[in-house]
Amino acid sequence: MIVSSTNTAKPATGIPALLKTAFVNALIALVLFSLMVGIRTEAGSDGQLTYWTRFGEVASLVAAVFGGSIVIGLLRQWIGPNGTDKLVPPAVRSGMSFLGRYLAPVLLIFTVLVPVIFYDQRYILDLAILVLTYVMLGWGLNVVVGLAGLLDLGYVAFYAVGAYSYALLATNFGWSFWVCLPLAGILAAFWGVLLGFPVLRLRGDYLAIVTLAFGEIIRLVIINWQSLTGGPNGVSSIPRPSFFGIPLDNSDNGLAARLGIEYSPTHRIVFLFYLILALALLTNWVTIRLRRLPIGRAWEALREDEVACRALGINTTTTKLTAFATGAMFGGFAGAFFATRQGFISPESFTFQESALVLAIVVLGGMGSQLGVALAALAMIGGFELFRGLETYRMLVFGMAMVLIMIWRPRGLIGHRAPTVYLTKAQAISSDLVKEGHG
Amino acid sequence: MSGDEILGVDRLTMRFGGIVAVQDLSFAAERKKITALIGPNGAGKTTVFNCITGFYKPSGGAIRLTHDDGKVIALERLNDFRIAKQAKVARTFQNIRLFPGMTALENLMVAQHNALMRASGFTFLGLIGAPVYRDAEKHAIDLATDWLKRVNLLDRADDAAGNFSYGDQRRLEIARAMCTEPALLCLDEPAAGLNARESAALSELLLSIRNELGTSILLIEHDMSVVMEISDHIVVMDHGVKIAEGSPREIRDDPKVIAAYLGTDEEEAVAVMESGS
Numbered sequence: 001m002i003v004s005s006t007n008t009a010k011p012a013t014g015i016p017a018l019l020k021t022a023f024v025n026a027l028i029a030l031v032l033f034s035l036m037v038g039i040r041t042e043a044g045s046d047g048q049l050t051y052w053t054r055f056g057e058v059a060s061l062v063a064a065v066f067g068g069s070i071v072i073g074l075l076r077q078w079i080g081p082n083g084t085d086k087l088v089p090p091a092v093r094s095g096m097s098f099l100g101r102y103l104a105p106v107l108l109i110f111t112v113l114v115p116v117i118f119y120d121q122r123y124i125l126d127l128a129i130l131v132l133t134y135v136m137l138g139w140g141l142n143v144v145v146g147l148a149g150l151l152d153l154g155y156v157a158f159y160a161v162g163a164y165s166y167a168l169l170a171t172n173f174g175w176s177f178w179v180c181l182p183l184a185g186i187l188a189a190f191w192g193v194l195l196g197f198p199v200l201r202l203r204g205d206y207l208a209i210v211t212l213a214f215g216e217i218i219r220l221v222i223i224n225w226q227s228l229t230g231g232p233n234g235v236s237s238i239p240r241p242s243f244f245g246i247p248l249d250n251s252d253n254g255l256a257a258r259l260g261i262e263y264s265p266t267h268r269i270v271f272l273f274y275l276i277l278a279l280a281l282l283t284n285w286v287t288i289r290l291r292r293l294p295i296g297r298a299w300e301a302l303r304e305d306e307v308a309c310r311a312l313g314i315n316t317t318t319t320k321l322t323a324f325a326t327g328a329m330f331g332g333f334a335g336a337f338f339a340t341r342q343g344f345i346s347p348e349s350f351t352f353q354e355s356a357l358v359l360a361i362v363v364l365g366g367m368g369s370q371l372g373v374a375l376a377a378l379a380m381i382g383g384f385e386l387f388r389g390l391e392t393y394r395m396l397v398f399g400m401a402m403v404l405i406m407i408w409r410p411r412g413l414i415g416h417r418a419p420t421v422y423l424t425k426a427q428a429i430s431s432d433l434v435k436e437g438h439g
Numbered sequence: 440m441s442g443d444e445i446l447g448v449d450r451l452t453m454r455f456g457g458i459v460a461v462q463d464l465s466f467a468a469e470r471k472k473i474t475a476l477i478g479p480n481g482a483g484k485t486t487v488f489n490c491i492t493g494f495y496k497p498s499g500g501a502i503r504l505t506h507d508d509g510k511v512i513a514l515e516r517l518n519d520f521r522i523a524k525q526a527k528v529a530r531t532f533q534n535i536r537l538f539p540g541m542t543a544l545e546n547l548m549v550a551q552h553n554a555l556m557r558a559s560g561f562t563f564l565g566l567i568g569a570p571v572y573r574d575a576e577k578h579a580i581d582l583a584t585d586w587l588k589r590v591n592l593l594d595r596a597d598d599a600a601g602n603f604s605y606g607d608q609r610r611l612e613i614a615r616a617m618c619t620e621p622a623l624l625c626l627d628e629p630a631a632g633l634n635a636r637e638s639a640a641l642s643e644l645l646l647s648i649r650n651e652l653g654t655s656i657l658l659i660e661h662d663m664s665v666v667m668e669i670s671d672h673i674v675v676m677d678h679g680v681k682i683a684e685g686s687p688r689e690i691r692d693d694p695k696v697i698a699a700y701l702g703t704d705e706e707e708a709v710a711v712m713e714s715g716s
Contacts, residue, residue, distance in 0.1 A: 286566070293565040293572075294548075294555035297541075301549040304538035311492065311530050312619055313523030314552050322562075419542045421576075423584065423596040433601035434540030 022069035029065035033058050075408065104371050111277060115270040125269045129276055129341065131381045133334055136280040138361040138373040140330030143287055145359065146368035147296065148323035149303025149435065151208045154195070154215025155358050158188040158328040160222060160350035162335025167235040167345050168228065177241040181336050188332025189325040191218075196324035200317055215355050222347045234346025241340045243271060272341050279337060283330045284370055290326070292420045299323050300368075300420075304435045364405060366412025368434070375413055444505065445470040445623055445655045446491070451500035453486050453679075460486040463500070464681055466674045468623070470507075473649055473656045475666045477690075478676035479700055484659045485533060487676070488627055490515070491657070492530045493522035504528065506622055524553055529621035531612045533628045533659075539601025543592055543611055546600050547583035550618035555579055586614040590644065606637040610644065617648065623655050624648065630662040638662055642669050667691065675699065 038058040044050040111132075118124040137159065144152045165184040169175045175183075199210050222229045229235065242248065246255045248268045256263035290296040298319045301309050309316055339345050357380065365376030383401065387394040409415060416428040446468040453461040461483040468474035476484050489495040491502055491514060502514040504526050512526045522528050538546050548555070558575030559565030565572040587593040590610040595603065600611060609629060616624055629645070630638045642665050648654050649669075660666045666673065666687070673690045675683040677699040683690060690696055 289566055290562070293559055293562055294552050295559075295562045297545060297549050298552050300541060300545075301538050301552075304540055305536050307494075308532070308536040308538065309549075310494075310520045311523055311532070311536070312550050312552060312615070313520050314549070315520050315524070417540055419545055419597060421544055421548055421580065422542065423544055423580070423593075425597055427597055429540055429542070429599040433599045 018070060018073045021073060022066050025069040026062050026066040029062050030058070033061050037061060072404075072408065107371075107374070115273050119266065119270070122266065122269065125266070125273060127382070127385055129269070129273050131378055132273070132276045132280050133338060133341075134358065134361060134381050135374050135377040136276065136283050136334045136337075137331060137358045138365065138377050139280065139283045139287060139370060140327050140334065141358050141362050142327075142365075142368065142370070142373050143290070143299070143330070144323050144327035145362050146373075147287075147291065147303065148299040148320065150320065150323060151204065152211045152324075152327070153208045153352075153355055153359065154211035154213070154218075155327070155331055156350045156352070156355040157195070157215040157218035158192060158331030159335040159338065159354065160218050160347075161188045161191050161328075162332030163339040163345050163349070164222060164229060164235070164335075165332065166336035167238045167339045170239045170340075171235060171237065174239075176245070177239070177336070177340055178244065181333060184336035185329040185332040188335065189329040192324040192326075192328025193321050195328075196321040200320055212352070212355075215350075215352060219347050219350050222350070230346075232347060234344060234348075235339075236344045238339050238343050238345065240268065240343065241271070241275065272337075276337055276341075279333055283333070286326075286330075287370065295319070295322060297420055360402070364402065364412055366409075366414040366416075368417055369412065369414035372412055372414030443470040444468065446474075446657065447501075447503040447505070448487070448491070449501045449503070451487065451490060451502060452498050453483070453490055453495060454498045459679055461490070461676075461679045464676070464679070465500075466681060466684060468655060468657050469672065470505075470655050471649060471653045472671040473645065473658065473669050475670040475673045476657065476659045476676065477661070477663075477666055477673060478682075481678075482676040482699075483679040484676055485627060486679075488530065488625055488657075488659060491522075492528055492625055493518050493520075504623065523619060523621075527620070527622040528625060529616035529619045529623070530625040531609075531616050531627055531629060533631065535605075535608045535612050537600040537603075537608055537612055537615070540599060542597050543587060543600055543603070544580070544583055544596045546611060546615050547586060547618045548579055550615045551579045551582065553619075583618060586618055589647070590614045591640075605632050606634070609633065609637075609641070613644065617652075617654070621654065623657060626656065626658040626660075628659055628661060630660055630665045633662075638665055641665065645669055 038054055039051055040054055041049060041051040111128075114128050115125060118128075137155070140158075141152065141155045144150050144155070162184040165187045166177065166180040169180045169183060170177070195211065195214050199207050202210055223232055225231070240248065243255050246258065247253070248255050248271055250263045251257065254263065256267060291300070298309065298314050299322075301312075301314065302316060302319055302323075306316055309319070338349070342349075361376045361380050362373055364380065365372030365374070383398065384394070387397050390397055405413070411434075416430055417434050418428055444467040448467070449465050451461055451464045452459070464483075464487060466474075466476075476487060478484050486495065490497045493514065496518065497515050500515070504512045504514050506512070506527070514522060514526055514528070517526060523530075538549060541549070555572075555575055556562075559572045560569065584593065584596070587596050590613065592603075592607060592611060592614070595607070600608065603611060609632075613624075613626065613629060616626075626645075630641055633641060645656060645658075646669055649656060658666075658670075670687055673683075673685065673687055674681060675690060675693070675696045682699055683693045683696050685693070
């Protein structure tokens with residue numbers, strides 16, 4: 001499927017060409033799958049070879065490739081450069097752009113209503129909280145990778161710093177979540193600056209390697225500093241967040257008792273949901289604001305051309321450090337939330353895989369695009385859960401989906417850039433012009 | 440050179456390992472004048488520029504910048520972004536360095552970073568939307584608009600700079616440098632790659648910067664029609680040393696300069712000149 005749908009050399013135009021491509025792709029799929037899927041072999045009870053045919057599956061796979069080719073072809077032409085034939089009717093296109101314009105507000109309203117709609121479905125609420133955590137992490141990393149163009153592979157380190165800050169402060173000193181939350185952010189930002197200093201002169205691949213190492217260092221320190229962090233056993237019985245001092249439990253002075261309603265464990269889940277939603281929206285709001293301030297413009301300018309920045313009198317050192325610190329701070333907030341939600345944290349939760357996942361969300365969403373990152377987080381985390389039934393094939397399906405998206409939209413789901421200031425008209429800037437940044 | 444000098448380069452030397460790119464170069468640039476630095480390829484002009492604008496640290500010598508208020512700044516001791524920020528020296532690049540993914544207006548806003556940064560209370564006041572920052576931003580947009588008008592790019596203010604034609608990018612880069620409100624504007628081959636009409640427009644723009652705003656200009660240029668037309672003073676370099684200095688008329692007739700450009704001995708150049716005239 002992947003191989004056959006990538007003949008980018010000559011994009012098909014017109015319906016016959018489209019059908020031809022789809023037919024060729026289907027043919028390739030038939031050849032491949034007739035052996036791979038069509039014949040199933042197994043060792044019989046006495047060791048002899050038994051096999052049986054599965055032509056139905058082959059037919060459905062080939063049909064899927066055929067249909068998929070047509071859909072991809074249509075999408076390509078719809079998204080593709082101006083001047084090519086558009087086979088998608090204008091009505092559908094204008095409908096899509098209408099949808100695009102109102103997607104963000106509709107999505108936001110839906111998100112706010114999720115606990116109302118799915119109040120009885122604990123699983124969906126938990127999943128929504130998880131998705132929102134990754135949305136927040138994606139938005140935080142977006143500051144570093146998307147805006148400032150600094151490739152950071154160790155973002156999970158700040159997530160870990162935030163989580164352990166809250167966990168240790170709360171369990172050792174009994175400080176409340178609302179005191180620890182800003183502290184977790186500040187501590188993570190501090191570590192962001194600390195990481196920033198040695199990597200100031202590095203760019204691109206070298207920066208990526210050092211940040212990767214930094215993420216591992218934090219994890220190894222957590223594992224080995226047993227007396228403080230509990231090592232591989234982690235920190236348990238982390239206090240749950242309170243509703244500004246009122247606990248959300250079954251006790252007499254809990255929120256439910258005070259309001260005179262029947263206690264339900266779902267209350268806490270709903271509260272956690274709105275908490276992470278508020279934190280994520282704060283991240284989003286601050287990032288959007290920062291982009292329009294001189295510091296945000298300097299970040300983007302740094303991504304575009306560092307030498308030119310220096311020639312204009314911009315202190316590239318502090319600009320980079322503030323980008324690291326801001327991104328790390330949001331990671332720290334998310335970490336504190338993670339700790340209070342789980343009630344237990346261990347180094348297991350902060351592996352490189354988490355960094356890679358968050359980075360994938362940012363890249364897939366379109367670097368610098370807030371809506372794109374949110375959609376990508378939904379697709380990645382939600383998709384992960386959706387394909388749970390496929391068990392081990394989950395990663396395969398997932399990898400294939402990612403490859404397809406990157407072929408279809410190499411600059412992410414939402415690749416264009418919106419200007420931060422305009423005289424007459426804000427027009428989207430094509431992603432071809434925007435630099436990807438090399439640290 | 441006597442009088443009111445803005446930039447004084449004194450025995451500037453720049454070595455890269457064993458190679459001496461610039462040796463004992465001394466010259467001065469006068470305030471509110473256009474000084475041109477010319478010479479054949481590889482003469483060390485851009486190296487001098489990079490020393491003045493802080494991209495290289497000179498191996499020896501002194502570079503002094505005198506501001507309007509009489510404050511003298513030793514440029515060889517400042518580095519990096521501080522030359523643009525504190526000494527108010529702006530520069531453009533031989534190979535244009537705009538921010539291609541940002542609009543023309545955004546490019547000019549980035550140039551006003553330091554002023555806007557102060558006005559935004561180092562981001563904190565700006566984040567809460569303080570009126571003081573809103574006013575400063577409005578002022579910055581006005582300045583940018585003014586410069587877009589001057590370089591004739593106002594109708595393309597909201598287009599990505601990377602989409603501009605070569606000549607437009609050159610002019611936008613000059614506008615961006617001017618938005619830092621510099622005391623000295625350093626232009627590295629501003630006319631390179633421009634056609635005759637664009638060169639003429641460039642000359643006009645540079646003269647208006649000198650006459651109307653009184654900004655001193657130091658430029659490297661190969662296009663002699665531009666250099667001869669607008670320069671008040673010309674410094675000629677070859678192989679890292681100064682070989683001549685004077686008014687455009689003096690330089691035009693200097694056999695040493697012609698010899699350097701033709702790559703011949705001085706005597707031959709004189710012979711060529713005499714046979715030609």
